[in-house]
Amino acid sequence: MEEDKRRVGIVRDSLGGTGERCVSSCAAMPDDRCTVAMIRHNGTVNNRHGAASDPTWQDAAIAAANRFRHLDGASRDRLIGQAADLDRSRYWEGLDGLEVTPARRGHVAAHACLLTLNIGLGALSDVTSILLAPRSSMRTTRHRIGGSIVSEGEACVLGQALLHGPVRLSWSQISAESVSGAGTSVLLHEFAHKIDMADGHADGTPPMSTHRQSVQFESITGDALHQLRSGGPSTPLRRYAATNRSELFAVATEAFFLRPDSLRNSFPILYRALTGFYSQHPARDVQSVPERDP
Numbered sequence: 112m113e114e115d116k117r118r119v120g121i122v123r124d125s126l127g128g129t130g131e132r133c134v135s136s137c138a139a140m141p142d143d144r145c146t147v148a149m150i151r152h153n154g155t156v157n158n159r160h161g162a163a164s165d166p167t168w169q170d171a172a173i174a175a176a177n178r179f180r181h182l183d184g185a186s187r188d189r190l191i192g193q194a195a196d197l198d199r200s201r202y203w204e205g206l207d208g209l210e211v212t213p214a215r216r217g218h219v220a221a222h223a224c225l226l227t228l229n230i231g232l233g234a235l236s237d238v239t240s241i242l243l244a245p246r247s248s249m250r251t252t253r254h255r256i257g258g259s260i261v262s263e264g265e266a267c268v269l270g271q272a273l274l275h276g277p278v279r280l281s282w283s284q285i286s287a288e289s290v291s292g293a294g295t296s297v298l299l300h301e302f303a304h305k306i307d308m309a310d311g312h313a314d315g316t317p318p319m320s321t322h323r324q325s326v327q328f329e330s331i332t333g334d335a336l337h338q339l340r341s342g343g344p345s346t347p348l349r350r351y352a353a354t355n356r357s358e359l360f361a362v363a364t365e366a367f368f369l370r371p372d373s374l375r376n377s378f379p380i381l382y383r384a385l386t387g388f389y390s391q392h393p394a395r396d397v398q399s400v401p402e403r404d405p
């Protein structure tokens with residue numbers, strides 16, 4: 112049963128910047144939500160050189176690519192190539208003592224590049240660095256709910272995408288999702304946010320070739336948002352998708368790649384819009400399947 116009660120917002124953080132932090136799901140605490148958090152760079156740095164030449168990187172990236180059965184051999188090869196480019200061109204860091212192994216980098220990079228496979232790695236231009244934390248973190252959150260009334264609570268943060276900043280991911284969540292088959296992915300979710308942010312705005316409409324395409328996409332996601340907020344069936348989108356357009360795009364991206372047949376059946380126009388944007392057709396084949404623990 113979906114019990115998402117999360118909220119999201121554009122927030123001003125203690126660094127003085129404006130960014131969106133989000134949470135895609137939390138098995139331990141359903142009342143998770145986006146929050147304000149300082150990214151702490153006190154972990155182990157593991158970068159400078161690409162890790163793609165390492166056999167364990169290759170194994171992990173290939174296993175991740177094989178998860179998505181709509182990809183043919185040539186597409187998987189291209190995905191691995193993009194993942195290697197992403198790996199060596201971004202800063203990687205392990206937080207709180209987590210070792211950023213080549214296998215972990217390969218797993219993360221391959222999932223990120225599933226999204227960019229046919230639209231180009233430039234779509235992730237807003238990704239400056241990739242931070243891996245061993246587990247989700249708890250944050251105190253405050254939300255203005257009207258006038259001077261502020262709601263305060265604790266949030267379980269699984270992932271964060273900071274505008275013009277890093278992506279922060281919980282490795283425990285990544286690992287759990289890789290074997291659960293639950294149809295959620297903090298990786299796809301957060302990197303979808305980054306693609307949305309490529310034009311400098313976290314508004315749920317990623318950069319499109321023409322203004323007309325952007326307007327059409329906004330109209331389609333607006334209709335889906337209205338449907339969700341009107342109490343219509345949300346499966347395979349989680350209720351969290353109704354938070355705003357930004358979350359709708361991120362959650363819909365998860366469903367597009369992980370539960371494509373269900374998304375096509377329940378939200379056919381949204382599914383078609385995503386096939387147009389990502390230039391992929393995941394529902395043409397059988398549904399994605401869980402993979403082994405990375």
Ligand SMILES: [Zn+2]
Nearest residue numbers: 133134358361
């Ligand atoms: Zn989000």
